[in-house]
Amino acid sequence: MSKPLLIIGNKNYSSWSLRPYMALKQTGIDFDEKLIRFGEPQFSKAVRRYSKAGLVPVLIHQDKVIWDSLAILEYIAETWPAKQLWPKNPTARAMARSMCAEMHTGFKALRSACPMNIRRPVKRLAVNELLLKDVARIEALWAESRKRFGAKGNFLFGKFSNADAMFAPVASRIQTYEIPVGKAARAYVASVLDSVAFRSWKVAALKEPWIYPEDEV
Numbered sequence: 001m002s003k004p005l006l007i008i009g010n011k012n013y014s015s016w017s018l019r020p021y022m023a024l025k026q027t028g029i030d031f032d033e034k035l036i037r038f039g040e041p042q043f044s045k046a047v048r049r050y051s052k053a054g055l056v057p058v059l060i061h062q063d064k065v066i067w068d069s070l071a072i073l074e075y076i077a078e079t080w081p082a083k084q085l086w087p088k089n090p091t092a093r094a095m096a097r098s099m100c101a102e103m104h105t106g107f108k109a110l111r112s113a114c115p116m117n118i119r120r121p122v123k124r125l126a127v128n129e130l131l132l133k134d135v136a137r138i139e140a141l142w143a144e145s146r147k148r149f150g151a152k153g154n155f156l157f158g159k160f161s162n163a164d165a166m167f168a169p170v171a172s173r174i175q176t177y178e179i180p181v182g183k184a185a186r187a188y189v190a191s192v193l194d195s196v197a198f199r200s201w202k203v204a205a206l207k208e209p210w211i212y213p214e215d216e217v
């Protein structure tokens with residue numbers, strides 16, 4: 001099968017790009033990547049060459065163009081079924097898909113107050129009520145999936161799945177901004193940050209020289 005090409009933004013900042021990267025890298029799928037830097041004058045034009053939506057990430061595979069991180073995760077799971085990116089158990093799978101959808105459309109307080117910024121020195125951020133509400137909901141989702149389906153591994157549904165790919169940027173934010181969470185959530189964050197995929201993304205992110213003041217909190 002030909003290699004997919006993943007178009008991404010800056011590794012330091014692009015939380016949406018991290019998601020499909022996590023799924024491809026963590027499951028050992030061979031892929032190429034192309035980084036289009038935010039803020040470069042031709043960013044929009046360069047992305048539009050691949051997808052008229054003009055946003056990263058985009059996956060190109062054979063004659064297909066898939067844009068939007070969640071659609072890409074679905075495509076990866078469907079195209080490489082042996083990687084089992086969705087849990088086998090239908091009840092677990094239904095929950096995993098729902099969690100991904102909730103992550104995709106929700107948690108705006110957390111996302112806007114704490115932009116993903118891998119390079120930022122770890123330092124506690126003052127948290128507001130809305131942000132704490134988001135974090136409480138995320139912790140509840142993590143606790144439930146781990147308790148019901150995840151006991152046999154370190155990830156939300158045991159072995160690595162698309163749900164972990166979707167929540168990886170949240171794990172990074174919890175660490176960077178020292179967002180207060182309980183012991184179980186801290187252990188899960190550590191599993192994500194210690195994964196092969198996240199570590200390789202982080203090595204590259206730390207080498208990037210570009211700084212965007214609007215994302216420096």
Ligand SMILES: N[C@@H](CCC(=O)N[C@@H](CS)C(=O)NCC(=O)O)C(=O)O
Binds near residue numbers: 013054
């Ligand atoms: N819902 C989309 C959102 C993608 C998105 O907002 N990408 C941002 C980068 S993280 C982007 O391309 N921003 C460039 C711009 O707004 O010009 C997804 O999940 O892929």
